[in-house]
Amino acid sequence: MRQNLRNAVIAASIACTALTVQAQTSKGRTAQIVSNSLMKQSTLPFNAPDFSRIKENDYLPAIRAAIAEQRAEIKKITDNKQKPTFVNTILAYERSGKNLERVSNIYYALVSADKTPAIEKAQGEIVPLMTDFENEIKFNQKFFQRVKYVYDHEYTKLTGEDKKLLEVVYKSFTHAGALLPKEKMARMQEINKELAKLQQEFGDMLPKAGNEATVWVNDVKELSGLSEAGIAQCKKDAESRGGKAPYCIVITNTTQQPILASLDNRQLRERVYNASIHRTDGTGAYNTFPIIVKIARLRAEKAQLMGKKNYASYSLENTMAKNTDNVYAFLRQLIAAYKPKAEAQTKSIEEYARKTEGNDFHLQPYDRFYYSAKMKKDQYSFSDDEVKPYFNLDSVLVNGIFYAAHRVYGLNFRERKDIPTYNKDMKVFDVLDADGKQLALFYCDYFRRPTKRGGAWMSAFLKQSLDRNQKPLIYNVCNFAKAPEGQPTLLTWDETQTMFHEFGHALHGMLSHCKYNTLSGTAVSRDFVEMPSQFNESFASIPEVFNHYARHYKTNEPMPDALREKMLGSLNFLSAYALGENLAATCLDMAWHCLSSSEVPTAEQASAFEKKVLSEIGLLDSQIPPRYSTSYFNHIWGGGYAAGYYSYLWSEVLAVNIADYFETHGALTRKVGDDFRQKILSRGNTRDLMEIFSDFTGLKAPDTKALLKARGM
Template identity: 40%
Template sequence: MTDVDVSNPLLAASPLPYQLPDYRAIRPEHYLPAFTEAFAAHRREIDAITTVAAAPTFENTLVPLERSGELLHDVASAFYTVSSADATPEIQEIEEALAPLMAAHTDAVQLNAELYRRIASVHSHLDDLSLTPEDRYLVERHYREMTHAGAGLDEAQKARLTEINGRLSTLTTTFEKNLLNDTNDLAVVFDDVTELDGLAEGEISAAARAAADRGIASGWLISLTLFTGHPYLGSLRNRDARARIMAASRARGTRDNANDNRPVLREIVRLRAERAELLGYRSHADYVTSDETAGNPEAVRELLFRLSAPAARNARTEQAALQAMADAEPEPFTIEAHDWAYFTEKVRAAEYDIDAAALRPWFEAERVLRDGVFRAATELYGITFTERPDLPGYHPDVRVFEVFNADGSALGLYLLDLYTRDTKRGGAWMNSIVSQSRLRGTAPVVVNNLNVVKPATGTPTLLTLDEVTTFFHEFGHALHGLFATVTYPHFAGTNVFRDFVEFPSQVNEMWIFWPEILAAYARHIETDEPLPAHVVERLSASESFNQGFATSEYLAASWLDQAWHSLSAADAASDRDVAAFEASALAEIGLDSPAVPTRYSSTYFAHIFSGGYSAGYYSYIWSEVLDADTVEWFRESGGLTRANGDRFRDRLLGVGGSKDPLDAYRDFRGRDAEIAPLLRRRGLDG
């Protein structure tokens, strides 16, 4: 046992409730030494398992394996929470240095021949053992995952695999760093406030504040979002301003400079394809889907093709309506990508008498949180939330809430990091800092990150309807992380198949317009008047409005993901032009309309090139089949009731990853999911 630096707060038990890391005491220089000790401790724990003289059993192999790596989990969770949400240059340097070390350590465990032999031995005698269902599934998953990772390869193959994994870890970190830097560099500065005509006063003040934060004394800065479009495109009346924002967004990672992500992603694709072939698969997509509920890329392609034709048809119909409005302008023009959102809002106003931008005063962030997001969870599950300003987050903007069950017992902690900043990656997400486990005696600590523009001091934060939707969505992930109640860390929280993980979060979006929830949170910031009933009716009537565009842009990105990752090792070896590859792939599925760009182009597609969704971006629509079917069940069963919430919590959210997710779904729903509700929701059943 090596001496542990007790002065390093990451190497000592946290003094805070729920083992929340004491970020007040943690400094950047603490991370790498803590990882070094955590790697060593985990190796010692694995060695202790593999050197046991007795024959392999569940008790002497699987249980200690689940106990192992606790320090590494704690250190990694504390660090990666910060590296995604507050990646200062110093944190970025640490992450770059850490990436190959983490990959090498993971391979050392996953490819350990003796550990694999012991697990395989227990697996081969499964039917002879008296195990609980969770115990049995643990054996099955560890055996499957180690096999899938390459533990059965020979030593030469393992050496090459380790080399590939190490290089990929560096490349994905580089991709994320380049994207963050380029997103900041390409933020659009306006010198004349009249160019921002159409934005609300709070949005303009936020742009002025963002400029000032960058040292721009006189100007207005519009930061870019992760996806291709931008929330402001629906409001800006100046067509050139819209075009500048769209052009900047689509340029990310494509310029011949240090942030060029084209060579990075080409090498990622090449190495993933080689790795898949080494592991016995035709492509990376084949490799990934083989251990998801989809089973194979053909099933994914079938779903995407089934939806793409009606989505493209609906988008063409929508475009014709937009073009009619553009033709009526004093100086007519052809609708382009940067015009779509603006004229969509004009059509929405004309057809449904809804001004989306004018809804913002009804969506004040604090009220959305307490009387919307939290209230729905309280009504459905009985849980309550108490803010804990005494507990530190990793950034001053982070708020901490203690969560309690209906009986008053403590459940865990919920952290909210609402606002965008230059050090935060784009998009919105949930992650766990501490995972629940009976074996380890831990309770959950989960985080939600959004990227809402922070208004000037003293100005309320007003959300768009899209941001409200994102808030409810990410909180659905948080509920999954809070409710999962399992014995083994391997199954904790949202540790389920990638193409199932979006399902609970998408279900949680249904409460946005549930009457008693909407009436509680959607109240005017100045008058406290509820959102008028006629507006609610029109919003409901327009539910499938613009779904041709929304579905097409999403399916285009999903198909692009599949196209890159369906390449064989031989095909991926060619140094292909990224833009030409995209164009060819989108033409293949009929989603190549210039006016409807893919939600993410390759060079800023963080989900697949620096996140965990490679060959898995289809997961959102795949999960939405379950989601839409579940929403119908809730409506048929009485909606927002404790009985319904308890059933959903106990039979689905609460099981975490401790059983096959489709078995859990059948247990909850009483049958397999049907696709018809999804087709109706997205207007694809005509």
């Protein structure tokens, strides 16, 4: 999950003015404002947040003040007696609310990455404030009529980014419901408020449920199969979570848990798997289904108000896919190729397990990773524990990710110690272009903690904008287990790819070169935004890059050629699983959002509905469950991927097509990299996305066959 600018939820995010705190009648209120560092312009480079001064109780008053400021800016636009023009309406709107974006971006970064009790408490007031203000802007008819007048009279006369900005602003109003009759408009505003509250409830419940699902272990013997480092991590995790037992296994955000590949104890594997799949389905302390069905009904009603058959149809309007028929056609093509491979691979794993467990052994979902890992070791003569010492997080970052970015785009990175962060484990880097000019600041927050939600993502404290003269302030967040003090953090191959993936999003934000904030960086449709990140994963396995970072943390020796070839050669081993879990999750997302309001099941029926959906499309397979089950599918219930999770597969096709182009023309060649940067990474949402894809690749349409080939299928 990555890229996440969803929290700048209001059009207030598109702005450019300095915060001027209005005079307060109350002396106490004035004193609070004077002491609130968020209400002052940052003195740090590029307006970076000064986390050394920001207090947790600063956010709510700062957001209130910033809302009041933009409200006054909007009123100034609507009170203008002159004929509406691009400059006095659209550009004025684009330049309003700068401080609301700045403050809310900082706040929502902490909501996801460091949600302390104080941050969570403030969220209860901030979310309704932001939702009400979004409604206030989007349903301000006096304001919208000015926007519409400009669209009707100037759209055909404008060019370039001015024309695109007008189009995006106008459509943001109409998509929100600005053309609805009065009574429907009022209901739409109510729905928006209810959805914001429910999505917050879901987001609050999920990390708590994950912590509650922690599997406690009393006897170290139960952890047989784990390395010494793995056992030490279980001990450290137990200590950080209250020490209910000497060891514990933390539940990650996906259905399958990576640790299942190593645990010899079958009963413990079953406990871990069940803790994962039942974390939020009501069998434990938490049940998200009542929230989910309310969200689904409200979204369906919202679509109905807009004259759409269902929420998926409403949501897909401004994507590359365009409609549900195209999405399902894409998915069925993949499912048809996937199913025979999946069935054959499951059979082969069970047959392998029976060699040691006996002919009456029946493979269970919590067994799959364990025996797959053993098969892989037998076939390729290596284990994950053998390669892990070569994936030191610091080397992956500096000698892998930064090295590839230097080779391909000419970028250089310099660590800074003078930029405060919200957590002591974070690092900040200057991002310098080939000519030495500063492009961006890059923050990385890689280690898991109880206050951080699961997953990995990219976002921005501030986006790039030539109009604002603003450099991008970009951050990556992951959930890696931090090694004990004094020891290096060693990653799995999947975690290494996750770092490359999130940095691909970061590049999309850092290399943006757009006039307007609204159009810059990752402000593109969901089924395009994952392309730069998935493409960037391809650099992780290019031999020259791989050999530069995959070095033993003790000796600094590169991974031996034989081991490297075995590992890279195994990447598509039993590859049907990864595709299947993604397809299953995607189909669940689409099914929930293709329902009318009356078709949404009850909370008690939700689990059965999930099984029915997967059965009907041919993906009900206990061996390959959805990557995210309905009850903990944060992308669609708490994030911005409702009816959009398909975009990971859709954009992977684009990424594979682009990787093929790089391979053909020189993967580490600056000429190709500069071309990709100029035509795609720097362009944001300033041109039609299919056009910029075709302009770079020369393809008239994405080649879906390339995806199956890349996955070894």
